[in-house]
Amino acid sequence: MKAEEHRKRDQRWKAEKELEERKLLWEQEQKIMFCNTSVLDETQKAYVIAMRKHIASAKEASVKGGVSTSVQGSGGDAEEAESLM
Numbered sequence: 566m567k568a569e570e571h572r573k574r575d576q577r578w579k580a581e582k583e584l585e586e587r588k589l590l591w592e593q594e595q596k597i598m599f600c601n602t603s604v605l606d607e608t609q610k611a612y613v614i615a616m617r618k619h620i621a622s623a624k625e626a627s628v629k630g631g632v633s634t635s636v637q638g639s640g641g642d643a644e645e646a647e648s649l650m
Contacts, residue, residue, distance in 0.1 A: 598620060
């Protein structure tokens with residue numbers, strides 16, 4: 566009985582963690598996609614544009630049944646992009 570309760574609790578925790586990660590990723594993508602590039606220098610602007618292309622291609626791949634849409638998989642770029650904004 567305890568093992569079953571523990572398993573269910575573990576499943577709920579994993580589901581909540583995954584939901585939080587998706588929410589964070591969504592927020593990071595929104596910041597990048599809707600960033601006002603007119604206030605950025607040329608290097609920052611180029612980076613944001615490249616990240617937008619990366620996000621768009623990842624979303625397109627996920628719609629077509631491709632792989633993960635994670636921006637974080639690109640070497641921490643999402644954190645760097647957030648520091649630009």
